[in-house]
Amino acid sequence: MTSRPEQDMETNVTAVSAADMTDARKGGNTRKVFVRTYGCQMNVYDSERMTDVLAPEGFEATDDLEDADLVILNTCHIREKAAEKVYSELGRIRKVKEERAKSGKDMMVGVAGCVAQAEGEEISRRAPIVDLVVGPQSYHQLPSLLEKARAGSKVVETEFDIDAKFNHLSERAEKQVLKRPPSAFLTVQEGCDKFCTFCVVPYTRGAEVSRSVEQIVSEAERMAAAGVREITLLGQNVNAYHGTSPDGAVWGLGRLLRRLAEIDGLDRLRYTTSHPRDMDDDLIEAHRDLKSLMPYLHLPVQSGSDKILKAMNRRHTRDEYFRLIDRIREVSPDIALSGDFIVGFPGESDQDFEDTMDLIRQVGYGSAFSFKYSSRPGTPGATMDEQVPEDVKSARLAALQALVAEQQKAFNASRLGMTCDVLLEKTGRNPGQLVGKSPWLQPVQLDAPEDLIGSIQAVEIVDIGSNSLFGRLIAGQDDLGRSGRIPAPAA
Numbered sequence: 001m002t003s004r005p006e007q008d009m010e011t012n013v014t015a016v017s018a019a020d021m022t023d024a025r026k027g028g029n030t031r032k033v034f035v036r037t038y039g040c041q042m043n044v045y046d047s048e049r050m051t052d053v054l055a056p057e058g059f060e061a062t063d064d065l066e067d068a069d070l071v072i073l074n075t076c077h078i079r080e081k082a083a084e085k086v087y088s089e090l091g092r093i094r095k096v097k098e099e100r101a102k103s104g105k106d107m108m109v110g111v112a113g114c115v116a117q118a119e120g121e122e123i124s125r126r127a128p129i130v131d132l133v134v135g136p137q138s139y140h141q142l143p144s145l146l147e148k149a150r151a152g153s154k155v156v157e158t159e160f161d162i163d164a165k166f167n168h169l170s171e172r173a174e175k176q177v178l179k180r181p182p183s184a185f186l187t188v189q190e191g192c193d194k195f196c197t198f199c200v201v202p203y204t205r206g207a208e209v210s211r212s213v214e215q216i217v218s219e220a221e222r223m224a225a226a227g228v229r230e231i232t233l234l235g236q237n238v239n240a241y242h243g244t245s246p247d248g249a250v251w252g253l254g255r256l257l258r259r260l261a262e263i264d265g266l267d268r269l270r271y272t273t274s275h276p277r278d279m280d281d282d283l284i285e286a287h288r289d290l291k292s293l294m295p296y297l298h299l300p301v302q303s304g305s306d307k308i309l310k311a312m313n314r315r316h317t318r319d320e321y322f323r324l325i326d327r328i329r330e331v332s333p334d335i336a337l338s339g340d341f342i343v344g345f346p347g348e349s350d351q352d353f354e355d356t357m358d359l360i361r362q363v364g365y366g367s368a369f370s371f372k373y374s375s376r377p378g379t380p381g382a383t384m385d386e387q388v389p390e391d392v393k394s395a396r397l398a399a400l401q402a403l404v405a406e407q408q409k410a411f412n413a414s415r416l417g418m419t420c421d422v423l424l425e426k427t428g429r430n431p432g433q434l435v436g437k438s439p440w441l442q443p444v445q446l447d448a449p450e451d452l453i454g455s456i457q458a459v460e461i462v463d464i465g466s467n468s469l470f471g472r473l474i475a476g477q478d479d480l481g482r483s484g485r486i487p488a489p490a491a
């Protein structure tokens with residue numbers, strides 16, 4: 001894993017801001033909901049939708065746990081110890097709940113996300129304070145599930161019915177009059193049919209399902225109307241997107257991006273996470289054709305060894321990956337490439353690891369996430385022979401991360417002196433400072449007035465930090481038309 005804190009899958013925590021809620025409450029009887037988000041951007045999106053669904057029920061978001069009438073942990077299960085972390089967090093919450101009880105206040109506790117899906121009833125058995133266990137496809141049912149839980153029954157809802165979820169969530173969202181931040185996520189696809197042998201996603205999120213074009217376009221239009229200027233389309237395997245269009249044809253991600261690029265006010269589009277096998281010509285060409293499609297691509301390869309790629313069931317070779325990168329760079333020479341790597345997959349020899357290092361040297365990444373292989377119960381990798389010892393995994397991870405850090409530094413340094421468009425997103429740490437995002441997804445810090453938040457400005461890059469760039473606003477020139485985290489979902 002790289003050193004950027006916002007990319008740490010296990011510790012990322014989001015409390016959805018109270019400012020995001022509407023006043024469409026029932027009868028002024030306001031209750032507070034605290035949502036803690038673990039894991040990838042898809043969970044961030046889901047957490048926002050959960051607060052949308054709860055708003056008309058009278059729930060307002062809080063980032064103060066002690067103040068919460070309802071606590072929801074939106075969990076991630078992709079790597080080791082996720083469930084253990086949830087149980088220990090539930091232990092802490094139990095104490096807060098007991099404290100609140102002393103002053104006669106109740107607190108309901110829900111566990112959502114992939115740990116909920118994987119553990120099911122086990123959660124309320126091991127942690128009796130949990131009133132509600134709800135899998136990723138059932139968030140639209142939160143109000144009725146809460147009702148049941150309030151009536152005293154332990155509720156466990158882990159059905160897979162993603163269509164119902166999205167239909168219902170959209171309907172709800174339509175009633176909201178939310179002011180959104182300038183950059184937002186939009187889930188277009190969920191689940192995965194690839195069955196990489198290390199990965200739990202096909203089991204926790206289920207089969208691959210795409211939302212309809214119409215639903216996505218209308219959600220994107222609403223977002224643009226609410227002030228969103230950049231949308232990142234999300235999916236565990238987002239470039240496998242195959243949604244139905246209004247005339248019944250099936251659209252791929254390239255076609256969807258072309259349609260979204262027509263929406264007024266939507267200046268920037270991104271998508272994540274992609275699988276190399278699903279990078280078709282239309283999607284690659286969209287990087288050439290669409291000014292609003294940002295020059296950044298997260299395209300995990302996981303390993304540079306053909307033997308390991310095969311054992312991982314990645315369904316492509318190292319050479320095919322190189323050829324794909326060549327095609328992408330042909331249409332978008334300046335693109336920032338990012339990836340995911342796993343070290344220490346069962347059977348990975350020193351030579352296999354060296355092949356991965358060699359692939360990284362040949363490709364040249366702007367950033368990358370890397371992980372030690374962790375055995376996930378129920379996946380084929382868990383029962384493979386030749387599990388790699390922990391100390392070997394640690395040494396390989398350190399070497400790989402050092403190489404990626406070097407490449408990231410070089411990529412950042414290559415931006416020095418450039419003028420690029422920066423989407424200004426929020427205030428910075430110091431007074432007078434704003435933080436924005438470059439076309440290549442790097443954070444950019446600069447001095448600028450607060451009223452520029454939400455605008456895209458021409459910025460000269462004047463200095464380079466370890467994780468971010470420092471810029472100078474070029475007055476009077478916005479939207480020059482030049483082409484610019486919480487971790488990505490799987491793939």
Ligand code: 5AD
Nearest residue numbers: 198199340371372373374489490491
């Ligand atoms: N062990 C280590 N890393 C994993 N990932 C997914 N499953 C595992 C696992 N069992 C990583 C992959 C994936 C990213 C989201 O998490 O690199 O692309």
Ligand code: SF4
Nearest residue numbers: 192194196199490491
């Ligand atoms: Fe699917 Fe990605 Fe998991 Fe592979 S790693 S099974 S492509 S979600």
